Structures are given as structure tokens and as C-alpha cells.
Amino acid sequence: MQSKAETIGGLPVRAPRLTGFDWRGYIVYLFFTAVLLFFAVTIGDKGFLTVPNLFNIARNTAMIAVIAVAMTFVISAGELDLSVGSTAALSALVAALVIQAGFGMVAGVTAALGAGLLVGLVNGLFVTGLAIPSFLVTLGMMQFVRGLDMRLTYTNPVPVADNTFNGIFGKGYLFGIPSLLVWSVAAVALGHVVLRYTPFGRQVLATGGNRVAAAYSGIRVNRTKLYCFLLSGAAAALAGLLFTGMMSTARYNYGTGIELAAIAAVILGGTSLFGGRGTIIGTFVGALLIGTINNGLIIMGLDVSEQNMVAGAIIILAVAFGKKPAR
Amino acid sequence: MTNLLELRDIEKSFATIPVLRRASFELRSGEVHALMGGNGAGKSTLMKILTGVYTKDGGSLVFDGREVELSGPRDAERLGIAMIFQEFSLIPTLTVAQNIFLHHEPRAGGFLNDAEAERRAAGILSDLGEDIDPRALVETLSVGACQMVEIAKALSKNARVLIMDEPTSSLSEAEARTLFSLVRKLKSEGISIVYISHRMAEIFEICDRITVMRDGHDALTRSTGEVTMQQLIEAMLGEGVEASMQYQARPISATAATVLEVENLTLEEKVVDASFTIRAGEIVGLAGLTASGRTEIAEAIFGLRRIRSGEVRVDGKPVRGTDQAIAAGVALVPENRRTQGLVLEHSMHDNMVLPNLARFTRGLFVRDGAGRRAANDAIARLKIRTDGPDKVVGLLSGGNQQKIVLAKWLERRPRLLILDEPTIGVDIGAKSDLVEIIREIAEAGTAVLVISSEFEELLAMSDRVLVLHDGRLIKELEREEIATEEVLHHAIQG
Numbered sequence: 087m088q089s090k091a092e093t094i095g096g097l098p099v100r101a102p103r104l105t106g107f108d109w110r111g112y113i114v115y116l117f118f119t120a121v122l123l124f125f126a127v128t129i130g131d132k133g134f135l136t137v138p139n140l141f142n143i144a145r146n147t148a149m150i151a152v153i154a155v156a157m158t159f160v161i162s163a164g165e166l167d168l169s170v171g172s173t174a175a176l177s178a179l180v181a182a183l184v185i186q187a188g189f190g191m192v193a194g195v196t197a198a199l200g201a202g203l204l205v206g207l208v209n210g211l212f213v214t215g216l217a218i219p220s221f222l223v224t225l226g227m228m229q230f231v232r233g234l235d236m237r238l239t240y241t242n243p244v245p246v247a248d249n250t251f252n253g254i255f256g257k258g259y260l261f262g263i264p265s266l267l268v269w270s271v272a273a274v275a276l277g278h279v280v281l282r283y284t285p286f287g288r289q290v291l292a293t294g295g296n297r298v299a300a301a302y303s304g305i306r307v308n309r310t311k312l313y314c315f316l317l318s319g320a321a322a323a324l325a326g327l328l329f330t331g332m333m334s335t336a337r338y339n340y341g342t343g344i345e346l347a348a349i350a351a352v353i354l355g356g357t358s359l360f361g362g363r364g365t366i367i368g369t370f371v372g373a374l375l376i377g378t379i380n381n382g383l384i385i386m387g388l389d390v391s392e393q394n395m396v397a398g399a400i401i402i403l404a405v406a407f408g409k410k411p412a413r
Numbered sequence: 414m415t416n417l418l419e420l421r422d423i424e425k426s427f428a429t430i431p432v433l434r435r436a437s438f439e440l441r442s443g444e445v446h447a448l449m450g451g452n453g454a455g456k457s458t459l460m461k462i463l464t465g466v467y468t469k470d471g472g473s474l475v476f477d478g479r480e481v482e483l484s485g486p487r488d489a490e491r492l493g494i495a496m497i498f499q500e501f502s503l504i505p506t507l508t509v510a511q512n513i514f515l516h517h518e519p520r521a522g523g524f525l526n527d528a529e530a531e532r533r534a535a536g537i538l539s540d541l542g543e544d545i546d547p548r549a550l551v552e553t554l555s556v557g558a559c560q561m562v563e564i565a566k567a568l569s570k571n572a573r574v575l576i577m578d579e580p581t582s583s584l585s586e587a588e589a590r591t592l593f594s595l596v597r598k599l600k601s602e603g604i605s606i607v608y609i610s611h612r613m614a615e616i617f618e619i620c621d622r623i624t625v626m627r628d629g630h631d632a633l634t635r636s637t638g639e640v641t642m643q644q645l646i647e648a649m650l651g652e653g654v655e656a657s658m659q660y661q662a663r664p665i666s667a668t669a670a671t672v673l674e675v676e677n678l679t680l681e682e683k684v685v686d687a688s689f690t691i692r693a694g695e696i697v698g699l700a701g702l703t704a705s706g707r708t709e710i711a712e713a714i715f716g717l718r719r720i721r722s723g724e725v726r727v728d729g730k731p732v733r734g735t736d737q738a739i740a741a742g743v744a745l746v747p748e749n750r751r752t753q754g755l756v757l758e759h760s761m762h763d764n765m766v767l768p769n770l771a772r773f774t775r776g777l778f779v780r781d782g783a784g785r786r787a788a789n790d791a792i793a794r795l796k797i798r799t800d801g802p803d804k805v806v807g808l809l810s811g812g813n814q815q816k817i818v819l820a821k822w823l824e825r826r827p828r829l830l831i832l833d834e835p836t837i838g839v840d841i842g843a844k845s846d847l848v849e850i851i852r853e854i855a856e857a858g859t860a861v862l863v864i865s866s867e868f869e870e871l872l873a874m875s876d877r878v879l880v881l882h883d884g885r886l887i888k889e890l891e892r893e894e895i896a897t898e899e900v901l902h903h904a905i906q907g
Contacts, residue, residue: 283524285518287525288515288518292504302466302502304486361506
């Protein structure tokens with residue numbers, strides 16, 4: 087049945103899938119290559135292609151990448167998490183306050199992860215227990231947690247003097263590679279393996295692909311979704327630690343707007359906004375694409391308003407090109 | 414032969430409405446047992462109890478000689494009871510192999526072993542005699558292939574009982590043949606099959622025994638060789654209902670104006686070169702398989718689909734686009750009333766006013782009083798069972814919801830009324846009410862086009878039946894040419 091092209095009334099209904107290369111699934115790679123080439127040609131001589139600058143891109147992309155990996159799970163399961171940005175700031179502040187109070191790095195990191203998981207747990211319970219759309223739950227949570235962030239230190243920054251912490255989570259290097267890049271690659275590798283090769287990953291894709299069918303197959307769809315929100319909370323906490331390490335300071339406004347950048351990275355990468363289809367590698371390239379565009383535009387000398395307009399337009403174009411024609 | 418499973422005196426109510434009343438059903442090993450009955454007879458509720466989706470209120474379930482309680486689908490699965498669903502219950506975004514082994518995937522050291530799953534899936538599929546690529550995404554498969562995948566999925570869990578719900582309803586003749594030989598093969602391997610269908614010919618061909626349900630009770634159980642089609646129909650309909658579901662000839666004057674003319678209609682999708690006409694007061698049925706393009710034709714007439722070539726004329730004037738269609742007096746009652754026909758959260762009265770806002774508006778304001786009067790009128794005229802026009806529509810039964818959709822459009826006194834599956838999911842009592850209402854509408858001079866998969870109702874209403882196959886109108890049957898449902902079955906399968 088696979089081999090014969092289906093026709094109805096002599097008109098082909100659907101092109102046979104297995105013949106021909108469907109480049110639309112790979113649009114993010116094409117765009118990424120195109121953007122790299124464009125910047126290499128236009129601003130290659132202004133330092134775009136140097137190793138420090140490329141590391142710079144990787145560093146600035148790390149937080150988006152870490153959050154986007156978890157977001158891929160959430161979106162693949164058919165949900166959305168808008169609260170990640172303010173949760174990252176919450177975790178940053180919690181870690182910095184605990185370290186400042188003298189409890190040490192391990193306690194600080196643990197407390198930050200605990201804060202992230204708690205937010206994820208509350209999100210997950212509202213979405214699965216009360217069947218409230220995750221868009222609404224996490225929209226409210228985004229605002230609530232941001233308010234909490236501001237209240238925690240009355241918007242004062244909290245410096246972190248622990249150099250081990252700052253090294254591990256921000257400024258340091260591992261075998262000559264910036265630790266921020268190590269973190270994001272580790273998150274991507276772990277996410278890729280879990281989504282592709284573990285029962286949990288399969289349950290996530292099945293839940294997002296057809297919730298009822300997944301439940302009839304014995305998958306606990308609500309528990310699967312809850313785990314996705316916990317994962318998202320933990321990833322937001324890690325992003326908060328990375329922000330803090332990079333700046334040696336925690337601030338209430340970290341991660342503002344990062345939820346949208348992460349969602350853009352996920353969708354650019356080829357994950358379906360409607361669930362059931364997800365790719366972590368695509369997400370990572372999507373995040374790199376966004377980071378590269380931002381970096382290149384700065385080097386080109388565009389001001390913030392122009393950067394925003396160009397970056398927004400490129401995202402729309404990439405998604406438009408990647409869209410399958412309506413049947 | 415011994416019974417593999419017995420459902421004894423099963424009781425089930427939803428809210429306070431009893432759906433099953435001492436319903437019993439038994440299944441022997443290696444038997445194909447047909448389960449028949451009209452909509453609302455309780456077939457699917459009984460099967461959902463057997464698969465653990467619902468829990469019974471009373472009665473007992475004996476499986477393999479032991480009494481068992483099912484508290485969820487997993488319990489049924491453990492016993493080896495699997496349902497092949499009528500509607501799509503696979504994950505479209507996963508591959509065939511991934512679907513077959515969903516939630517019982519072969520593993521290698523904690524990780525999924527897709528290669529092994531594909532190998533085993535290929536084995537099961539070739540045992541079934543099916544040529545389906547285990548690595549193909551399910552969303553790329555035909556309906557028939559999806560059904561095979563579901564059967565393979567059940568077999569991968571060592572199912573001993575397969576429940577097939579209307580398995581041929583969206584299959585072509587050739588696919589149905591393949592399915593029948595598969596059913597015989599499974600039976601010879603000792604697998605028991607519950608075969609839910611309303612297609613007599615199929616049932617007589619492959620089933621060993623037949624149970625008919627009516628009003629939540631098993632009305633008849635007999636070996637296939639010991640029962641006639643007439644006896645089955647009587648068991649299904651009971652007394653009383655039959656009269657309204659008999660065709661009643663309505664004289665249509667030879668001079669009645671032609672309301673709808675469809676000429677060489679070709680759409681972007683499916684429909685090719687369709688031509689037909691409907692006169693005032695005439696009810697024309699449109700029959701065909703689910704994907705034959707029936708809905709597309711209806712939507713094109715109503716202006717919802719792009720027309721590649723050809724023309725639609727209403728009262729002689731060409732019509733393009735929904736605005737023109739509505740202005741010309743065309744009304745469409747869509748297939749899915751819950752998503753397309755009603756605002757479920759609103760009251761009946763608000764729903765009725767919606768398409769007729771202009772008539773119920775004075776100045777800037779909606780005249781609520783007039784809308785309420787119209788709603789009360791409709792409740793009386795269409796026998797809608799509700800507490801009143803302010804009741805939220807979502808709380809009413811399917812049959813009553815459908816009557817409200819009809820009421821909404823009747824307010825406009827349409828020239829042409831198009832009904833897409835008007836009685837889907839409606840109980841038999843409301844169904845005969847709806848048939849009556851549609852007849853009355855036609856008698857008042859409206860041209861009616863009815864799309865339906867239920868031959869019983871097509872035959873009860875239609876003055877003519879158009880048969881659609883693969884997007885083409887292949888037959889036009891005059892009333893006299895259609896003696897039984899069998900004629901229609903044969904016609905639509907091309």
C-alpha cells in the first residue's frame with residue numbers, strides 16, 4: 087500500500103513520501119547555513135568568523151538552548167510553557183541568596199533546582215489535574231513568578247562571590263571549551279537520547295500525537311505531561327544558574343522574553359506546534375540560528391530596533407518556507 | 414464449543430439514563446460473532462465495558478471460566494481483549510512499527526530498540542499477508558492499511574479476543590475482501606472476533622452467530638444459518654419505529670422549479686465532473702464511502718471550497734462563495750454539529766438567533782423576546798426535549814442538538830437545505846423524528862440534499878439517490894430501482 091501513489095478520480099492526492107527528498111523538514115539547516123554564509127561574506131573581516139566570536143555566539147545561545155531542549159518535550163506532548171523565563175530568574179536569585187548566606191555552592195544549586203521543579207510541579211498539576219490549557223496556566227505563572235522575583239530582593243541584584251560556581255556555570259572552560267557551551271551540548275545530547283531512544287520519549291510523542299490513542303495503549307498521559315513540566319522547570323533553573331555564573335550576579339529580570347526565543351527555536355527546528363513530532367537536534371540548530379542572527383546583526387552595526395525587526399522577519403520567513411502546503 | 418467469555422445481565426446508566434438493561438453476550442473460542450443494533454441500542458457501551466473503558470453498574474463478566482472485574486483498559490489488555498476502533502486510534506506522527514509496539518516496545522538495556530520493533534512488526538504484518546512498510550509514518554497510510562496496523566497491534570499483545578467496530582465502513586471493496594480473508598485466518602488460529610456491523614451481506618458471509626441489541630438489551634442471539642434477514646430487521650427495529658422509517662411517496666409536481674443545478678463541478682480535491690439537479694420539494698440522497706467526496710460537494714455548493722471548473726446555480730443564478738450561497742437561500746447542516754453547527758456553551762435561544770441576526774435585530778439591539786418566541790415555537794414543532802430556550806445546548810442529547818441545528822436554519826426558510834450525516838450519533842427515536850422533520854421541510858417546497866452513510870435513512874427519505882465513488886457520480890438511482898439496502902451497498906463500493 088505504501089508503494090502505490092493514491093489517486094482519487096485520476097488526480098494524485100498525495101505525493102508518494104518515500105521518493106524524493108522533502109527539504110522542508112530540513113529548512114532550519116538550510117537557513118542556518120545561509121545565514122552563516124551571509125555573515126561570513128559580509129562581516130567576515132569584522133571578526134564574525136573568529137574563534138572568540140563563535141564561542142561568544144555559543145555562550146549567548148546556551149540559555150536559550152537549555153530551555154528549548156525541555157520546551158521540545160513540552161511542545162511534543164502538546165503543551166506549552168511560558169513561565170520558563172521568570173523561573174530562570176527565580177532560580178538565579180535563590181541560588182545567589184543561598185550562596186550569599188554562606189550555605190555553599192551545592193546547597194545553592196540544589197535550592198535553585200528545587201525552585202524550578204516546584205514551579206514545574208504546580209504548572210503540571212494545574213494543567214493535568216484541572217485540565218486548564220497550559221497556555222493560560224503558564225501565562226499566569228510567568229507573571230506571578232516575575233513578581234516574586236522582583237519582591238525577593240526588591241529588584242536589587244545579588245552578587246555571587248563563589249568563583250568555583252562562576253567557573254562551572256559561566257566563565258570557565260573545560261578542555262578549552264567554554265563551560266556554557268559544554269552545558270548546552272550536554273543538555274542537547276541528553277535530550278536527544280531521551281526523546282529518541284527511551285520509553286519516556288516515545289510516550290511524550292505518543293501523548294502529543296494522539297492523546298486518546300496513547301491512553302488506550304496504556305500510557306499515563308497526564309503523568310507524562312507532568313514530567314514534561316518538571317523537566318521544563320529544571321531546565322529553566324539550569325538556565326538561571328548559567329545566567330548567574332556568566333554575570334557573577336543574579337538579577338530579577340533575567341530571562342525576560344526567553345520563553346518566546348525558545349519556542350521560536352523549537353518550531354524553527356521542525357517540532358510541530360501541535361505535538362507528536364519533535365527533534366532536539368533541530369531545536370539546537372534553531373537556537374544557534376537565533377543566536378547567530380543576533381550576533382551578526384550587532385557586528386553589522388544595527389541598533390536594537392533594527393535587530394528586532396530583522397530577527398523577527400527571518401523567523402517568520404523560515405517557518406513559512408518550512409510549512410507544508412495546505413492539503 | 415465452550416464459551417471463552419460471557420457478559421451476563423450487564424447494567425449501565427449514564428447520569429440517570431439507563432443505557433444497558435440486563436444485556437448479555439457470549440463468545441466462543443474461534444468464533445466470529447456479529448453484534449448488531451441501531452444507534453443507541455447499546456452496542457458500543459457494552460463493548461466499552463468489555464474493554465475496560467467503562468465500568469459496569471451490575472452483572473458479571475466471565476472470562477475463561479473465571480469471573481473477572483475490569484477496572485481499566487489495562488485489565489482488558491492483560492486478558493487479551495483488544496478493540497479495533499472504527500475511528501483512527503493510532504498515533505499519526507509515529508511509524509507503523511512504533512505504533513504496533515506502543516507502550517510495549519522491545520528494549521535493549523533500557524533503551525528502545527526500534528530495529529527489533531521493525532523486524533517483529535514486519536513479521537506480524539507478513540503473517541497477516543500485508544505489504545506495509547513498518548517504517549512508514551501512519552499518517553501516510555490509507556484507512557485500510559491503518560486498520561491492518563491496528564490488528565497487528567492487537568496481535569502483538571497476544572490478543573485472544575478482537576472487537577471490530579464497523580471495520581468495513583470506510584474500506585473499498587478490495588480492502589474489505591482482504592479483511593474478510595484475514596478474519597477467516599484469525600478465526601482458524603483460534604482467535605475470537607466480535608464483529609460489529611450493520612451490513613447484512615457481510616455478516617451472513619463471515620459470522621458464525623449473530624446477536625442483535627435493542628434498547629440496551631440483547632433482543633436475539635442465533636446461529637447465522639438459523640436466522641433470516643427479515644428476522645434480524647424485526648429484532649433491531651422492534652415495534653412501532655418501522656412506520657416512520659418506511660419511504661413515503663410524496664408527489665412532486667412535474668412542473669416544480671429546478672432549485673439546484675450543479676454542472677460539471679470539479680474541485681481542487683476529490684470531486685471530478687459532477688452534474689445533477691434538485692427540484693423544489695425533492696429529497697435527493699447522496700451515498701458513497703467516507704472519503705468519496707460527499708462532504709466536499711456539499712461544501713462546494715455552500716461556497717466553502719474552491720471550484721476548479723464547472724458551475725453551481727440556485728434558481729437559475731450562478732452561485733459562488735458563501736455570501737452568495739446564503740443570499741440565494743442555501744443552508745448547510747454540517748456533519749459535526751458539535752464543532753461546526755452549534756455554540757455549545759450558549760443557550761438554544763442564542764444559537765437560533767445567530768444566523769438570523771438581521772431578523773432579530775431592531776436598531777442596535779438584538780430583540781431577545783422575538784428570538785425566545787421563535788425558540789419556543791421550534792421546541793414545540795420539532796419535539797425538542799429541553800427545559801426551555803435558555804438551557805445550554807451542550808447539555809442536551811445529540812438528537813436534540815441536531816434538531817436545534819435544523820431549527821436554526823429553518824428560521825430562514827431555505828430554498829435548498831443540505832444535510833451532512835444528519836442522524837450521526839442520534840438515538841433511534843430522535844432519528845425518526847428527524848426524518849419526519851426533513852420530510853416536512855421538503856413538503857413546504859425546499860429542495861433537500863441528504864448525505865448519509867446510513868442506508869436505512871437514505872431509503873426512508875430519498876426520492877432519488879446519487880452514488881459517488883472516488884469523486885465521480887457513478888450512478889443515479891430512481892426510487893423504484895432501489896429495492897433494498899443491498900443495492901445501495903453494492904453501488905457505493907463501485
